[in-house]
Amino acid sequence: MASVERAEPSAEDPDAVAVPADAGAAELAALRGALAAAEQGLAAARDAQLRAMAELDNVRKRAQRDIENAQRFALERFAGELLSVRDSLELAVQSAAAADAPSLVQGLQATLQLLAQAFERFSIVRLDPLGEGFDPTLHEAVLVQESAVASPDTVLQVLQSGYRLNGRLLRPARVIVARAPAATQS
Numbered sequence: 001m002a003s004v005e006r007a008e009p010s011a012e013d014p015d016a017v018a019v020p021a022d023a024g025a026a027e028l029a030a031l032r033g034a035l036a037a038a039e040q041g042l043a044a045a046r047d048a049q050l051r052a053m054a055e056l057d058n059v060r061k062r063a064q065r066d067i068e069n070a071q072r073f074a075l076e077r078f079a080g081e082l083l084s085v086r087d088s089l090e091l092a093v094q095s096a097a098a099a100d101a102p103s104l105v106q107g108l109q110a111t112l113q114l115l116a117q118a119f120e121r122f123s124i125v126r127l128d129p130l131g132e133g134f135d136p137t138l139h140e141a142v143l144v145q146e147s148a149v150a151s152p153d154t155v156l157q158v159l160q161s162g163y164r165l166n167g168r169l170l171r172p173a174r175v176i177v178a179r180a181p182a183a184t185q186s
Contacts, residue, residue, distance in 0.1 A: 081118035088114055119163075127162035127173045129155045138162060140172040150178035 088111040096104060119126070129139055134153045142159055150156055155175045162173030 078118070078122050081121060082115075085111060085115045085118065123166045124170070125164045127164060128158055129162075129173050129175060130158050131155060134175070134177045138169060138172055139175045139177075141177045142174050143176045144179050145176050146181045147178040148181050152178055152180045154178050 088107070092099075092104065092107045092111060095107070099107070127138060129135070131150075132155055134141060134155055139155065139162065145156055147156055154177070155173075156178045157176040158173055159176065160171075160174040163170040
């Protein structure tokens with residue numbers, strides 16, 4: 001390797017370094033080669049960055065489309081299940097005038113069973129808290145009634161069933177709650 005000598009600083013360039021002519025040309029060529037390689041690396045990195053940004057943008061747009069479609073068609077399967085319930089109700093209405101009461105009741109029970117099956121497939125659970133303790137997170141007390149038979153704060157009667165969807169409350173059960181009888185005065 002060629003040795004490099006330091007020249008005396010001049011007024012023009014205080015950090016000037018004296019380099020032999022043949023060593024300077026080789027070093028300059030090496031530096032130019034390194035610069036060209038660095039520029040190629042930079043161009044490749046810039047290209048990779050642009051491709052990654054484009055891919056990220058495509059993923060974001062695809063995810064947004066998927067979310068929009070999920071929101072738009074979230075009820076599609078459930079609605080399909082309810083179509084058979086509607087068909088059964090329409091048939092009951094059409095045949096109600098000619099049908100006798102027992103066959104009409106049987107048809108309505110079959111329709112109710114279709115609805116119960118649809119609810120079950122979609123994890124909709126009916127809340128029927130009769131005789132259970134009153135829970136304000138699941139029940140809506142419509143009336144409080146004295147009862148000597150039931151213990152206080154238990155559900156005496158269910159006026160309207162509540163429902164849960166995958167463990168989340170859709171509608172609270174509307175109930176009548178028991179309270180202790182008032183003390184009789186003489």
